[in-house]
Amino acid sequence: MHKFINFFNMLNFVKAGIITDKYGNEFPTKELELATDEAMNIINMYPMIFPHLYKQGFKLRKYFEKGSVILQDGVVLTFGRYKSNGRLSRNATTYKKNGDFILHQIATNDTVKGAAKGVLDGFVEHCKSQHAENLFLTVREHNDEAVRFYNRYGFVKDSEIFWTSKKDGIIKGIVYRLRLVADKNIETVCI
C-alpha cells in the first residue's frame, strides 16, 4: 500500500519541481490523489465528529495543495495560519495574532499506538520554527476522547464557543490554546 510519510517534505519537493516518475508523468498529481484518498478514509471513520465537513464539500485536496496537511502513521492533521489579528471567529471571545496557527482537524485510524501525539509533536515543532506565539483549536465539549487528548497534551481552555446547526441546534465547544513561546516572568522584588 502507498505510504505517505511527511507532507512538509513532499511539498518542498513539489515546489522544487523535482518529482517526476520514470515516464515523466505528473507524479505529484498522482501522489496528491493517493494522499487525499488516504486522508479522506481516515476522516470518513468519524462521520459523527466531522458532519460539517461533508456538508461543506470538504476541500481536503486544497489543504494538500497548500501544504496544510500532515498525513503520517495513520493520522491526518489539517491546519491553517492566521494573517491578521482579531477574533478567532465571529462569535469567539478569543483573540488570535497574525502568524498564529489553528489546528482544524486531527483524526487517527488507530493503526499506530500513540501516533496522534507523535504527529502533533511534529506539527508543534513546525509552528515553533515559524515563530508563532499560539496554536489554537476548537472542539465540541462532548467529544470526551479529543478533550482528554488535548488536556493531556498541555492545551489550555481559553474560552467557550458555540456553533448552530439545523439538526442539532446549538452545539457548545471549547477554544483551546497552546502557548508556543515562553511567557516572560514578572519578578516581584521584595525588599
Ligand SMILES: CC(C)(COP(=O)(O)OP(=O)(O)OC[C@H]1O[C@@H](n2cnc3c(N)ncnc32)[C@H](O)[C@@H]1OP(=O)(O)O)[C@@H](O)C(=O)NCCC(=O)NCCS
Ligand atoms: C483525538 C484523537 C486523534 C486522539 O488520538 P489518540 O489515539 O487518543 O492519541 P494517541 O495516538 O496519542 O494515542 C494515545 C494512546 O496511546 C498511548 N501511547 C502514547 N504513546 C505511546 C507509545 N510511545 N507507546 C505505546 N503507547 C503509547 C497512550 O497511553 C494512549 O493510550 P490510552 O488511550 O489507552 O490512554 C483520536 O481520539 C481521534 O481520532 N478521535 C476522532 C476524531 C476527533 O475527535 N478529532 C478531534 C476533533 S477535531
